[in-house]
Amino acid sequence: MNQWLDERLHLSRLNDKFLRKAFPVHHSFFLGEITLFALIILILTGILLALSYEPSNTLVVNSFDPGTADKPNLVPAAYHSALKINAMPFGDMLRRIHHWCANIMVAASVIHMMRIYFTGAFKKPREINWWIGLLAMIFAGLTAVTGYILPYDNYAYNTVKVVYGITASVPWVGPWLAQAAFAGNFPGEGIIPRIYGYHIMLLPMILLGTVGAHMLIMVKQKHTQPGYAKRLAYKKIVGVPLMTQQTPIMLLLALLFAGLVLLFSAFIPVHPVEFFGPPSTTPINNIKPDWYLLWVFGALAIIPSFEWHLLGGIIGSEFAGAMVFPGIVIGALFLVPLLDRSKENIYYAENPTNHPVRLAAGVAFLAFLLMLSLAGYKPDLISAGVLKTASANTVLWILAILVPAVAYFATMAIVRGIARLREADERERAAHAELPSQGAHSHD
Secondary structure: OHHHHHHHHOHHHHHHHHHOOEEOOOHHHHHHHHHHHHHHHHHHHHHHHHOOOOOOOOEEEOOOOOEOOOOEOEEEHHHHHHHHHHHOOOHHHHHHHHHHHHHHHHHHHHHHHHHHHHOOOOOOOOHHHHHHHHHHHHHHHHHHHHHOOOOOOHHHHHHHHHHHHHHHOOOOOHHHHHHHHOOOOOOOOOHHHHHHHHHHHHHHHHHHHHHHHHHHHHHHHOOOEOOHHHHHOOOOOOOEEHHHHHHHHHHHHHHHHHHHHHHHHHHOOOOOHHHHOOOOOOOOOOOOOOHHHHHHHHHHHHOOOOEEEEOOEEEEHHHHHHHHHHHHHHHHHHOHHHHOOOOOOOOEOOOHHHOHHHHHHHHHHHHHHHHHHHHOOHHHHHHOOOOOOOOHHHHHHHHHHHHHHHHHHHHHHHHHHHHHHHHHHHHHHHHHHHHHHHHHHHHO
């Protein structure tokens, strides 16, 4: 039977080409696999949730609180279906698993890209995979954003209202772009079906395409090798084969990951749609996005309000803070492989301390994003009395500039200290190596 299949499908070539691929045995290389496992669970739970979700904002009677015959309690069908999912056996659990896997997927992809950056794994010939990985991370965030709009409670309503306003702030074409993206003016009847289409079809297709391309290129170019591989077999692939050893490790990790997500979801609730209620004209104060977009929200919060009129278009602070500034930040990440001037290293993951400027710049960049995320809590800091309203923007801007600068120079100082300790260790080892020869000379 095996020979019959091999003659027709050439399975032996598949085994030699892919199934015998060597995978490095190092804990940091599992970050990409965790991202993949989270995506798989998201797809499975998303299919189950879609079976009971109604992608419509048509008003229906709320069966959980129907009101009276004279005055029925009408709510959007999407919101009502979210209530029904919560009331189903394990329905709320499915929502929790879906929610937390989305956050874990984004977090794991961020840490995965951090590992690639700090170890220099983005260098030639891996620049294309760095760019594809960034695209996958961006679309993972966008997919998650469209997902928490779908319950269409009052929180989601206010969220999509903000997103619509940001889209409409694009100079010259903003209103047309917002209507094209959200199926008409806000709040239109087609907004939930349009976002539902984004969430279950367009964005997942792009996400699967980028992840698939990322994995294929990785298989073609092979992993960067951990540092220990240089000592074991120089410029050779050191690892375990996919089919006989790496696959059981991956399955064990997948089961462990799924168990931890289930445990996590069992005890930590997600967004309470019942608490916020259906969409209404009552605004929600201090609305915030999820953690991975909080830095954009913080930049928008502390950029001074302005409005420039240019050739019939309006360039305002909303467009600058929510689109131009994030575009510059993300663009800098895409330029990393082109800006790095260190020596090419195709085979091995680099020690971050051997490249102090890159390490310090990465730490400063993370500190910058953290300070912008802190700025996203400006209303909370003001209400708690930590900041004064008049000086809040100034203080947060100072922190956003000063803390990354301190982080940069502190990292450089620490790396220099590590380099001096290494030099001292090498001198000590050299001195110990000379002692036997000196002793032998005196004996003669």
